Amino acid sequence: MTWRIEVDRTSCVGSGMCTAIAPERFVLVGDRAQAVEAAVEPDDAVLDAAESCPMEAIVVRGENAEVLAPEV
Amino acid sequence: MSTVHEPRAFPFGEPDGLRLPPLFATLREEEPMVRVRMPYGGDAWLVLRYDDVKTVLADPRFSRAATVDADVPRMMPVLSQDTSILSMDPPHHTRLRKLVAKAFTARRTEILRPRTEQIATDLLDAVEAQGPPVDLVQSFALPLPITVICELLGVPQADRADFRRWSDGVLATTSLTAQEMEAAMNSLLTYMAGLVAERRRAPTGDVLGTLVRARDEDDRLTEDELVDFGVTLLIAGHETTANQIGNFVAALFRSPPHLAALRADPGLVPAAVEEMLRLVPLGSGGGFVRIALEDVELKAGLVRRGEAVMADILNANRDGRVFADPEVLDFHRENNPHLMFGHGVHHCVGAQLARMELQVAITALLRRFPSLELDVPADEVEFSTGKLVRGPVALPVRW
Numbered sequence: 001m002t003w004r005i006e007v008d009r010t011s012c013v014g015s016g017m018c019t020a021i022a023p024e025r026f027v028l029v030g031d032r033a034q035a036v037e038a039a040v041e042p043d044d045a046v047l048d049a050a051e052s053c054p055m056e057a058i059v060v061r062g063e064n065a066e067v068l069a070p071e072v
Numbered sequence: 073m074s075t076v077h078e079p080r081a082f083p084f085g086e087p088d089g090l091r092l093p094p095l096f097a098t099l100r101e102e103e104p105m106v107r108v109r110m111p112y113g114g115d116a117w118l119v120l121r122y123d124d125v126k127t128v129l130a131d132p133r134f135s136r137a138a139t140v141d142a143d144v145p146r147m148m149p150v151l152s153q154d155t156s157i158l159s160m161d162p163p164h165h166t167r168l169r170k171l172v173a174k175a176f177t178a179r180r181t182e183i184l185r186p187r188t189e190q191i192a193t194d195l196l197d198a199v200e201a202q203g204p205p206v207d208l209v210q211s212f213a214l215p216l217p218i219t220v221i222c223e224l225l226g227v228p229q230a231d232r233a234d235f236r237r238w239s240d241g242v243l244a245t246t247s248l249t250a251q252e253m254e255a256a257m258n259s260l261l262t263y264m265a266g267l268v269a270e271r272r273r274a275p276t277g278d279v280l281g282t283l284v285r286a287r288d289e290d291d292r293l294t295e296d297e298l299v300d301f302g303v304t305l306l307i308a309g310h311e312t313t314a315n316q317i318g319n320f321v322a323a324l325f326r327s328p329p330h331l332a333a334l335r336a337d338p339g340l341v342p343a344a345v346e347e348m349l350r351l352v353p354l355g356s357g358g359g360f361v362r363i364a365l366e367d368v369e370l371k372a373g374l375v376r377r378g379e380a381v382m383a384d385i386l387n388a389n390r391d392g393r394v395f396a397d398p399e400v401l402d403f404h405r406e407n408n409p410h411l412m413f414g415h416g417v418h419h420c421v422g423a424q425l426a427r428m429e430l431q432v433a434i435t436a437l438l439r440r441f442p443s444l445e446l447d448v449p450a451d452e453v454e455f456s457t458g459k460l461v462r463g464p465v466a467l468p469v470r471w
């Protein structure tokens with residue numbers, strides 16, 4: 001199973017939350033976050049990051065493109 | 073890095089209004105990692121440059137949890153407690169943070185904007201009715217964020233006098249004894265426990281109600297964590313913003329061209345708020361201390377395992393390597409990645425809320441009183457001392 005991570009770099013404010021919660025999954029490039037890899041093995045840290053992002057800039061999708069996080 | 077100096081006594085004097093000690097500008101260039109002797113607990117590193125400050129704030133090798141119950145170098149006599157979100161590392165930190173993250177997203181905060189504008193309007197109606205001179209701190213800067221956070225959390229406004237007094241107590245550095253500070257904290261905890269108990273009798277949809285449900289239905293936090301979280305949100309949620317409203321207004325009065333620019337173009341307010349966040353100081357210390365869990369090589373030098381480090385946000389925001397003409401207040405700055413709300417897992421949960429409140433406050437004030445001016449000479453505005461945050465004690469204005 002793979003999940004997909006999308007980061008909306010235009011709404012990211014570079015808080016460094018996601019990169020600190022899941023350093024293997026997110027990286028700050030030019031003060032904005034991006035996914036290290038868009039397709040990842042299921043990993044709760046990725047959900048935590050999406051749930052914690054103040055801008056709701058991170059969306060995690062499952063196999064069928066359903067949104068796993070964040071909850072709205 | 074080895075220092076040639078004896079540790080310098082920190083802080084470098086009481087805050088001098090909105091000025092930083094001139095020594096900082098020199099140290100930033102010549103000694104970007106300074107050995108300082110803290111008021112309590114011994115010596116620490118004070119890290120001054122942007123990149124290193126970011127690293128200390130966000131790198132998991134620097135721990136807040138390691139300060140719990142430990143006599144670490146610090147600003148205040150009391151020790152940090154393991155029930156506070158500010159003293160947790162992941163995964164405990166993440167567990168707590170996720171419980172409130174939803175309530176403070178940019179989207180949820182925008183929903184509160186019209187209500188915040190209404191609160192500002194009502195307060196300014198009262199100011200106008202009272203007639204000049206009026207103290208803007210008591211009549212506007214304080215009640216605006218207090219009303220907002222009380223409504224969000226579900227804290228009765230009627231109890232304001234009590235929690236304001238206790239809040240002053242827990243943010244004291246030199247102005248109170250350890251016993252007095254502990255007494256203030258205990259009063260706040262008891263008070264918050266009472267509000268929690270009320271929600272068990274009659275559930276509510278406010279943030280405190282959400283936390284009570286997270287505890288009672290899902291056991292996602294302990295009772296002590298729940299009560300502490302309520303207190304942290306209440307205090308962090310108004311002291312910071314209230315003081316910054318006062319500081320921003322004081323800063324604008326000192327710089328007529330900036331004030332005129334905002335009056336001429338209210339569309340400039342969001343950028344102006346970011347720039348004032350960058351440059352107008354709030355904290356009077358170097359920030360919360362962190363402990364290195366292993367040796368870490370910063371750009372400025374080596375921090376050894378077990379050493380205490382403070383990441384100085386005010387200095388990072390003036391680092392010429394990141395900000396062109398760093399000491400200049402420039403409302404048209406293109407790139408402004410200031411660190412006033414911190415960085416990493418502890419990045420201020422109220423950042424979006426504070427931004428919105430500051431924008432609303434400045435916009436409403438300038439719109440209502442186009443001829444607003446200080447009723448005393450600008451250099452006679454008195455600022456608080458002996459507290460972790462600084463702000464004007466009073467801002468007498470006329471119009």
Ligand code: HEM
Nearest residue numbers: 157158308309312313316360412413414418420421422426
């Ligand atoms: C201008 C206003 C504000 C400033 C400058 C500010 C600044 C900060 C900073 C720098 C931190 C991180 C501290 C560290 O990592 O050592 C922080 C954390 C925090 N702030 Fe704010 N803050 C402001 C307003 C608010 C508001 C309105 C709230 C209300 C909810 C709030 C609640 C918190 C909380 C709960 C934390 C701890 C977060 C955590 O540990 O995960 N702050 N703030």
Ligand code: SF4
Nearest residue numbers: 012013015016018053
């Ligand atoms: S948590 Fe959100 S706002 Fe913060 S850096 Fe990550 S994507 Fe950007």
